[in-house]
Amino acid sequence: MAVLIDKTDKVIVQGMTGREGRTRTKLMLGYGTNVVGGVTPGRGGEVVEGLPVWDSVLEAQDAAGPINTSVLFIPAPLVKSAAIEAFTAGVKLIVIVPDRVPLHDVMEIKAAAVEYDADFLGPNTLGTLSPGVGVLGMMGGSAESARKFFKSGTVGVSSRSGGITSSIAYYLGKAGIGVSSIVHVGGDPIVGLPHPEVLRRFESDPDTKAVVMFGEIGGTQEEDAAELIESSGFTKPLIAYIGGKGAREGTRFSHAGAIIEGGRGTYQGKIDALKAAGAAIAPTYDAIPEVTIQVLKDRGIGIS
Amino acid sequence: MTLIVEAVGKREVEKYGIHVPRGFLVELPEGARKATEEIGGKVVIKAQVRTTGRAGQGLVGFADSPEDAARFAERMLGRIVKGFPVTQVLIEEFLDISREYFAGIITDTKEGRPLVIFSSRGGSGIEEIARDHPESVAKVHIDYTRGLRPFEARELARKTGLSGKEMVGMGAFLEKLYAAFIGVEARSLEVNPVVLTSDGRFVAADCHLTVDDYAVFRHPELDVEIARELGHPPTALEKSAYACEKDDYRGTFYFIQLESDVKKGEGWLGFHGSGGGGSMMSMDAVSDQGFKVADFCDTSGNPPASKVYRAGRIILAQSGIDGYFLSGSGVASQEQYHGARGLIKAFREEPLRIPAVIRLGGNREELAIEYLNRFCADLPVTVEAYGKDDKVTFCAERMRALIDEHTSPSDAELEAVKPLHNTDTPKLPYEFKTLTGKITFDHAKCAKCESKACIEACKPGILELNDKGAPALNISLDDAARGKCTECLACEAECFYSGETAVRIELPIPGLM
Ligand code: SF4
Ligand code: SF4
Numbered sequence: 001m002a003v004l005i006d007k008t009d010k011v012i013v014q015g016m017t018g019r020e021g022r023t024r025t026k027l028m029l030g031y032g033t034n035v036v037g038g039v040t041p042g043r044g045g046e047v048v049e050g051l052p053v054w055d056s057v058l059e060a061q062d063a064a065g066p067i068n069t070s071v072l073f074i075p076a077p078l079v080k081s082a083a084i085e086a087f088t089a090g091v092k093l094i095v096i097v098p099d100r101v102p103l104h105d106v107m108e109i110k111a112a113a114v115e116y117d118a119d120f121l122g123p124n125t126l127g128t129l130s131p132g133v134g135v136l137g138m139m140g141g142s143a144e145s146a147r148k149f150f151k152s153g154t155v156g157v158s159s160r161s162g163g164i165t166s167s168i169a170y171y172l173g174k175a176g177i178g179v180s181s182i183v184h185v186g187g188d189p190i191v192g193l194p195h196p197e198v199l200r201r202f203e204s205d206p207d208t209k210a211v212v213m214f215g216e217i218g219g220t221q222e223e224d225a226a227e228l229i230e231s232s233g234f235t236k237p238l239i240a241y242i243g244g245k246g247a248r249e250g251t252r253f254s255h256a257g258a259i260i261e262g263g264r265g266t267y268q269g270k271i272d273a274l275k276a277a278g279a280a281i282a283p284t285y286d287a288i289p290e291v292t293i294q295v296l297k298d299r300g301i302g303i304s
Numbered sequence: 305m306t307l308i309v310e311a312v313g314k315r316e317v318e319k320y321g322i323h324v325p326r327g328f329l330v331e332l333p334e335g336a337r338k339a340t341e342e343i344g345g346k347v348v349i350k351a352q353v354r355t356t357g358r359a360g361q362g363l364v365g366f367a368d369s370p371e372d373a374a375r376f377a378e379r380m381l382g383r384i385v386k387g388f389p390v391t392q393v394l395i396e397e398f399l400d401i402s403r404e405y406f407a408g409i410i411t412d413t414k415e416g417r418p419l420v421i422f423s424s425r426g427g428s429g430i431e432e433i434a435r436d437h438p439e440s441v442a443k444v445h446i447d448y449t450r451g452l453r454p455f456e457a458r459e460l461a462r463k464t465g466l467s468g469k470e471m472v473g474m475g476a477f478l479e480k481l482y483a484a485f486i487g488v489e490a491r492s493l494e495v496n497p498v499v500l501t502s503d504g505r506f507v508a509a510d511c512h513l514t515v516d517d518y519a520v521f522r523h524p525e526l527d528v529e530i531a532r533e534l535g536h537p538p539t540a541l542e543k544s545a546y547a548c549e550k551d552d553y554r555g556t557f558y559f560i561q562l563e564s565d566v567k568k569g570e571g572w573l574g575f576h577g578s579g580g581g582g583s584m585m586s587m588d589a590v591s592d593q594g595f596k597v598a599d600f601c602d603t604s605g606n607p608p609a610s611k612v613y614r615a616g617r618i619i620l621a622q623s624g625i626d627g628y629f630l631s632g633s634g635v636a637s638q639e640q641y642h643g644a645r646g647l648i649k650a651f652r653e654e655p656l657r658i659p660a661v662i663r664l665g666g667n668r669e670e671l672a673i674e675y676l677n678r679f680c681a682d683l684p685v686t687v688e689a690y691g692k693d694d695k696v697t698f699c700a701e702r703m704r705a706l707i708d709e710h711t712s713p714s715d716a717e718l719e720a721v722k723p724l725h726n727t728d729t730p731k732l733p734y735e736f737k738t739l740t741g742k743i744t745f746d747h748a749k750c751a752k753c754e755s756k757a758c759i760e761a762c763k764p765g766i767l768e769l770n771d772k773g774a775p776a777l778n779i780s781l782d783d784a785a786r787g788k789c790t791e792c793l794a795c796e797a798e799c800f801y802s803g804e805t806a807v808r809i810e811l812p813i814p815g816l817m
Contacts, residue, residue: 075553076518099556099605102519103411104448104489110416111448141639141667149635161581163604163633167665170635170692187581189413216584220414243584245591284592285585286695 002130003156003181003201003208004093004121005033010067011136012060012091013038014082015074016048020097020138024073025049030143033134036064057089071095071127071136079123080105087116095136096122099187106190113192120192121185126162129169130181139166139182153178154207154301155292158198159214160185160221161243168212168288175289177296180208185221195221199234209301210237212292213279217244217267226273237295238279241288242270305491305514306528307354311394313511316525317493320484322477323507327396336377339395340370346398347373351380351390356512361385366398387536399507403470404497406430407478409485411492411516418446418485420457420478424464426497440464452482470500477506488526489519539564541618544815545601548614552740554787555607557615561599566624572598573703574619574628578643578664579604582633586663586696590629593700598625603643604632610740610791610811612646617813620654627707628660631699634692636666644672644689645793648679648724649809651687655721657713659685659706663699665692679797683721684713724800725808736777737785741811743795749806750774753799758807761798764790 011028015021016038026049028035037052037060044055054060061067070086072079072094079101086094096109101123113120121128127137131152139162140146149166151173159165165184172179183198185191195213202208211234215222222242228234245267271281282291296302308316314324328339329352340347351363358364363380367373373395383390404426412419423441425433434441442463446452458475466474477498485493494512501507520528529538538546545559566572573590575597577583583602590597599622603615619628630647643664651660664672669691676689686706690699730746745758751774758775759767766788768778775795779788796807 077522100518102489102522103491103516104486104519107411107416107418107448111450115449141636145667159581161579161584161633163579163636163666164581164585166636167582167634167692174693190411190416194414214581216581224414241585243581243588245588284697285589286697 002133003183003198003205004128005130005134005136005181006068007032007034007133009069010034010036010064011069011071012036012057012067014057014070014072014086015040016051016053017043017046018073021073022048024071024097024138025051027138027140027143027146028071028135031129031135031140031146032132033136036060036067039070057086057091061089065090067091069093069095069136071097073097076100076102080108083109083120084112087112087118092118094118094120095125095127096120096186096192097125097127097137099124101188103188103190106188110190110192121183122188122191123186124188125186125191126165126184128181128183131179137184139184149173150182151178152180154180154209155296156180156202156205156208156211157182157214158185158195158202158211159183160187160195160216161214162187164214164243168214171289172212172292175293177289177292180205189219195225196228196233199225199228199238203234203236208236210239210292210296210299212288213238213240215240215242215270217242217270218265220265222270223273226277226279229277229279237299237301238274239282239288239292239295240274240279241282241285242267242274243285306517306520308513308515308526308528309352309354309392310350310511311352311392312527313493313513314508316488316513317481317484317495317508317511320487321480322484323505324511325396325399325507325509327394329392329394330377331381331392333374333378333381336393336395337370337374340367340373343395343397348396348398349373349376349380350394350396351383351385352392352394353385353388353390355386355388363390389537399499399509400502401499402502403500405474405500406433406494406496407481407498408492408494408496409482409490410494411490412445415445417448418482420444420446420452420460420482422460422464422474422478424461424466430494430496446482451486452479454479457482473500473504473506474498488513488523489516490514491516540815541621544813545615545618547814548611548618548740552611555603555605555611557607557611558602559599559615559618561622563596563598566598566622568624568626570624570626571595571707572625574622574625574658575599575601576615576619576628576630577602578630578632579636582631582636585633586629586631589631589696589700590703592697593704595627595629595700595703598622607642608791609642609646609649609793610738612643613649613793613811614646614813616647616650617654617816620650620656621816625658626710627658627703628656629700629703630661631663631696632665634663634665634696639668640664640666640672641668641675642792644675645797648675648797649793651680651683652721653723653725655713655718656683656685656687657718659703659710660687661690661699661703661706662687663690663694663696665690665694675797678801679724684717685710722800722805724796724805726805727808730806730808734774734776736781736789738789738791738809739785739787740791741809743789744808744810745775746806747772747774749804753804753806755802757798757802758795761794763792763794764788767795
């Protein structure tokens with residue numbers, strides 16, 4: 001089982017004819033994802049990695065549907081239209097890999113996701129990977145390295161940094177701990193599935209026994225995760241590391257922003273909230289595997 | 305996000321039908337005098353700086369005569385506020401105030417929707433108003449696709465006690481403000497105070513606008529020089545870095561200087577992160593070792609070698625740093641040797657004088673480490689290269705040890721460092737443009753070369769031996785310039801290593817040389 005990928009889900013790649021699109025289609029296919037084709041307007045009829053390219057998502061649905069998931073590798077300014085196209089064509093999960101997507105575009109995508117009862121991961125995400133199930137996005141780089149890096153097991157990973165998502169999974173694996181699913185929530189201020197949403201999914205995933213979360217200063221995702229724990233929306237053990245202790249406080253330009261954040265967003269605030277909610281804090285990045293092993297032992301959970 | 309100065313913000317909201325005070329932007333006291341004459345009567349003088357709380361810092365003044373206005377302007381102009389010199393002041397008509405309000409729209413990142421906030425009290429800080437008079441504040445989240453509906457805007461006014469014409473007028477004001485927020489793609493747009501004048505107009509007496517850095521490209525009207533939150537005026541190096549980055553969409557390069565007073569021997573590092581979270585975590589690790597970082601630099605998202613080269617050169621152009629520390633997350637999905645090639649070129653071109661620790665973990669890291677070792681072995685300073693199985697704490701400790709045992713290389717030693725590129729004038733030049741630079745081969749040298757190493761080194765496969773046995777493009781010049789040459793820098797490096805040092809790759813960095 002996995003939190004966002006299902007072996008039987010049909011997946012398309014929007015922007016499959018581009019450089020990244022091609023490379024990562026190869027990765028996804030090689031790692032077992034059920035990619036059935038791609039979409040690039042104006043390039044319908046071409047073949048990439050042995051798969052058909054269609055002119056629109058609707059055309060893809062007609063030809064090979066039902067398509068549940070789409071992974072986007074397209075230039076940032078074109079993401080909004082492509083994402084909304086996918087939603088209107090009935091796609092339920094999109095993975096937005098590109099970065100620099102304008103924030104107002106993301107707000108519009110978010111509104112469309114609500115309207116069509118769909119979800120999106122990202123923007124600015126490497127995607128998600130579940131060993132033995134598949135990968136959406138570009139986690140692992142190539143199928144060969146993904147197989148080398150990630151070991152299957154019972155710990156979930158949710159991270160605001162892409163490289164860190166894979167790194168944590170790799171270092172856990174070296175310490176003998178396998179992962180169930182690893183999710184990069186995306187690096188931008190607004191993302192479709194922030195930490196609490198990912199934790200909710202890990203909560204209902206029977207194969208996940210504990211979660212490692214990599215947070216960062218800024219925003220309120222980690223405080224919101226702590227709130228979710230307090231309200232019993234997430235009951236499994238959580239191991240957290242917050243990056244940015246060494247960074248100086250950001251300049252705050254908006255006063256009204258301070259009202260809704262209410263002093264949240266700082267390193268100490270996040271640590272305090274998570275501690276109060278009962279999460280285990282890894283004091284350094286290198287200590288994450290150690291702390292995880294300890295937590296699993298304390299709770300009597302086997303490590304693979 | 306980037307803060308837009310008041311005068312530009314007002315100019316923008318005016319386009320959406322919002323009244324702003326009659327005013328002039330001036331740069332000299334004489335301009336202030338003329339503006340005041342033109343306006344006639346009492347004026348407000350406001351320094352145009354990117355900071356809050358101007359009134360308390362003597363950056364807002366009132367004058368009744370052109371002479372007084374000029375005097376005020378003279379006092380403000382040239383002052384340094386949070387590192388920014390005051391170069392412009394805004395002279396505006398003094399409004400005849402009958403009532404003040406607060407109106408603001410912010411991007412609520414948690415909800416992913418705009419939030420409109422209105423208060424029937426204005427003038428003082430909204431945080432204090434919300435704390436002391438919560439009943440005077442109303443908020444509503446807006447569905448982005450639908451926008452702010454007229455009744456919602458009026459409802460905000462009604463909830464805080466407005467009625468009749470005042471409520472309707474304020475509703476209309478909020479609608480226009482919302483249209484401006486959408487139009488300029490603001491992160492936040494706040495007007496404090498909105499003034500109701502005695503002749504019944506709603507006027508934006510101030511305007512606090514921040515915009516989304518990723519959207520600035522489609523808003524040239526905002527005159528944003530550097531779309532970055534810096535907190536200080538851009539330094540020369542930051543400008544260089546931004547100029548390199550602006551139009552190069554291959555990967556991301558971010559560079560800001562965190563400290564202006566960086567002195568040798570105080571433990572300052574030139575910091576080069578790779579991947580947002582990895583950078584942050586690496587910075588935490590070096591500060592745990594007692595180091596201070598002079599800059600925060602991040603190259604990520606599969607940047608070409610040329611971008612990493614430029615980042616390296618810019619970081620090393622900072623004076624006063626004791627070491628160069630690069631580290632990413634540890635397991636990057638991207639192939640790492642491109643970065644390594646960029647660093648090698650930087651380290652040899654302007655010979656490295658300080659020790660460096662490079663932790664390039666991820667795909668093909670073995671190759672990256674091998675490159676760094678091979679091409680840095682003869683440098684008079686130590687460069688150590690590590691991969692994903694070397695913990696970041698360990699790498700920070702190595703940085704400490706290397707700095708402790710470091711002795712400055714002599715001029716002779718530095719002079720002995722040969723750059724990778726051909727420094728002779730080519731006798732038989734063959735050149736082509738790349739996306740951000742230029743490559744020149746000296747075919748006279750190539751004639752003597754046995755290895756022809758450049759051909760094999762060029763992974764994109766765009767180089768081929770011509771009938772005289774010299775390397776030439778097998779694609780058109782246009783294609784090379786459009787990005788088919790990936791600026792991987794391999795031809796230059798391998799030609800240096802096993803050829804005749806016949807290649808020169810020029811990658812200009814505006815403002816640096
Ligand atoms: S390796 Fe250098 S000298 Fe030899 S052919 Fe290539 S460019 Fe010319
Ligand atoms: S010519 Fe080939 S080897 Fe040289 S920089 Fe361009 S792509 Fe790289």
